[in-house]
Amino acid sequence: MPEKTAPAPSGILLIDKPGGITSHDVVARARRALDTRKIGHAGTLDPMATGLLILGVGPATRLLTYLVGLDKTYEATIRLGVSTDSDDADGAETARADASALAAVTDARIAAGVEALTGQISQVPSTVSAIKVGGKRAYDLARAGAEVELKARTVTVGRFDVVARRPSTSSGTEVGPGTEVGPGTEVGPGIEAGTIDLDVVIDCSSGTYIRALARDLGAALGVGGHLTALRRTRIGPFEVADAVTEIQPDAAHHLRSAAAVAADVLGALPVTADEARDLRHGKRLVGAAPRLGATATATPAAIDPDGRLVGIVERRGDDLKSAMNMPEDAS
Structure with a gap:
């Protein structure tokens, strides 16, 4: 055999x-x-x-x-005092604030700037992004020297917490607590004069550009800003x-099973073997929608008696129909 x-x-x-x-x-x-x-x-x-x-x-x-x-959670570092063409450290510097402008950046002004960027906001994505413009990626157009204008989009920033403020370092050198550092002061190896680093934690909706938040915060403070570090710690x-x-x-x-992931994200709808077969064959589950309850997601995961993902279902009046089916041997 x-x-x-x-x-x-x-x-x-x-x-x-x-x-x-x-x-x-x-x-x-x-x-x-x-x-x-x-x-x-x-x-x-x-x-x-x-x-x-x-x-x-x-x-x-x-x-x-x-x-x-x-939605997602990020840990990031925003450098105030320098702008770049990509709004992050991979880009070329386009502007640098003078010492007097940076000296005027108080904690209270930072807090006000952060508050204005929290909640439902209108955000213009970074020019160097994967958004398509006329069928081409914005970053390809920008790198080719083309003028790129991206439309503002509505995003939600649920949390924008500043967890630390310190003079910027370019090589990881830390400034000890209590050290006084004035604008333009040389503090030692790795310190970039005339800039401020903010360590932040951000909860946001999908489609939010953290680089754009850094850019917009710096702009609101009159000193420019860009992202120097970004780490995504959570997705849903x-x-x-x-x-x-x-x-x-x-x-x-x-590998996590598709059934377990779908249930975690969308909620689970247990179905019988007969119902699983019907869904896979494109049939509706007549009168089954009330089984979801008022708090169910709009597209729950149908799980068969063996714990396999049948697919994702959606309401059609009092009925349920398949919005996406999974192969029987891949759940």
Whole structure:
């Protein structure tokens, strides 16, 4: 008898992305480790950024559309006093504040600037971004020297906490508590004169550009600003503490089932074997919508008696119909 081939890997993989590589690089590594081409990610991280990246593997890539819109948490460092053309440290410096302007940046002014950027705000994304303009990426147009004008979008910043303020360092040198540092003062190796670093923690909706928050805070304070460090620590219910840092050949052991992830994100709707079959065949579950209750999400995950993800369902009046089906052998 011919040997049975192992089923192709399927599930959700949480990765703690290191700095210096792209999200596509992470996907390429995962493809090699898991020996499959069908891998995608939910939400790009810039090369400079580190932290949580969610990969969908095999048929579970179908779930990514339900994950990309989840809210997120970031830890970041904003440098006040210098603007760059990309709004982060990878860009070229475009302006630098003078000492008098930086000396006027008080804690109270920072707090007011942060408050104005908290809640539902209108934000113009960074020019060097992956947003498409006329079918081309904004960063490709900007690097080609084209004028790029991006439209403002409404985003929500639920938390914007400044957890530390200190003179900037370019090599990790710390300034001890109580050290007085005036504008333009040389403090020692690694200190960049005339700038201020703010360590912040931000909760925000999907589509929020942290680089743009750094830029807009600096602009509001009259000194310019850009991002020097960014780490994504949470996406929806998923935490970076639960992610793997290296993608090894045995990474399949770290895959989370599509059923478990869908239930965590969308809520679970238990269905019978007959109902599972009907949903997979495109039939509606007549009169089943009231089973969801008033607090259920609009698109819950249908889970069969064996704990497998049948698919994502949606209401149609009192009925439920499938919005996305999963293969029976990949749940």
